[in-house]
């Protein structure tokens with residue numbers, strides 16, 4: 001239902017100060033994550049695109065109504081009319097182009113995962129901090145495109161974790177299972193030549209499906225915030241509570257691709273957060289026994305268990321159930337926002353990004369956008385998991 005409504009929405013006329021986007025690469029994800037949402041938002045417009053092959057960029061521009069085509073990614077960054085850059089490049093090129101875009105004075109929405117490893121993610125932060133401290137009147141917004149967090153469903157889950165939804169109180173989080181496994185039929189969509197199977201471009205299932213890390217960390221962060229709010233931080237604005245913690249990796253088993261043993265294809269790991277909560281993450285490009293695919297989040301707390309099917313693309317279809325320790329069972333769905341509209345996760349993400357750029361302040365907590373610090377922490381977990389599994393960090 002959400003998708004249908006979003007696709008049928010009328011294209012919006014643009015505001016005079018609409019944020020002009022430049023896109024680096026005619027990537028498959030760009031229509032869904034960038035040009036599509038922009039069509040339906042008055043605050044932003046797709047202004048230019050470059051691809052390694054001009055013909056490809058021209059075809060993309062024609063299909064998606066982009067007025068300008070450049071020959072190189074550098075030329076997009078050099079265009080003074082462009083305010084923001086969307087980076088849908090292979091993972092191994094994210095940090096390099098994010099840093100170049102920041103140095104060129106552009107806001108950045110960068111595809112996930114933010115970089116190949118935590119060291120590169122920190123380099124992005126250094127570039128961002130350096131630019132913003134020398135331009136305090138016009139700071140740049142940078143966000144990693146973990147779109148799932150921007151959907152009303154994520155807000156609902158958060159409210160349950162904070163104990164703010166009557167009857168749906170999870171209590172203290174004890175165990176989290178986050179799962180994202182592509183079905184074997186995806187081999188048709190992602191052949192062996194795909195970026196996901198390329199080590200130099202920072203492929204691997206944990207990299208591609210890092211949502212499982214993002215979800216697991218997010219649940220524990222919200223849980224930590226709840227505990228802080230209940231104790232010393234009572235009465236403080238959520239936005240001012242920043243939680244940094246070190247999780248322990250208990251085990252990581254990463255079966256690898258038979259053609260390159262640096263590429264994980266079916267990754268399982270268990271962690272323990274400082275709160276004592278355990279977590280299991282499971283993701284696979286080619287998961288043993290999974291045909292159609294599986295996306296789920298299961299949060300077991302002291303007062304009950306919240307289970308979500310498809311937290312990543314909930315606008316397509318999802319279920320949410322709660323089973324209290326008292327045996328009470330509830331279920332619901334969350335397709336619509338406060339205005340009663342059902343949009344895609346990508347739409348909400350783009351809307352939040354445009355709002356942040358316009359207001360010169362990203363309210364990362366309430367918007368669901370993923371900030372650079374969060375991106376670094378995600379990559380620290382990714383690195384630690386690869387190390388624990390005896391695999392090399394992505395270059």
Ligand SMILES: NC(=O)C1=CN([C@@H]2O[C@H](COP(=O)(O)OP(=O)(O)OC[C@H]3O[C@@H](n4cnc5c(N)ncnc54)[C@H](OP(=O)(O)O)[C@@H]3O)[C@@H](O)[C@H]2O)C=CC1
Nearest residue numbers: 025026027028029050051052088089090091111112113195
């Ligand atoms: N948010 C989401 O739901 C999704 C996010 N993603 C993320 O988006 C990114 C792109 O994924 P996807 O769109 O599937 O990938 P594609 O392969 O379709 O796009 C990657 C783009 O990178 C460019 N590129 C530049 N250098 C290289 C190179 N050396 N090898 C290959 N491509 C190169 C190509 O641009 P050019 O046109 O210039 O040739 C290509 O269009 C990834 O980081 C992925 O994790 C992917 C799918 C869903």
Ligand SMILES: O=C1OC[C@@H](O)[C@H](O)[C@H]1O
Nearest residue numbers: 112182190196208209312
């Ligand atoms: O949402 C997604 O689903 C499929 C993946 O391969 C992709 O990169 C990811 O972002």
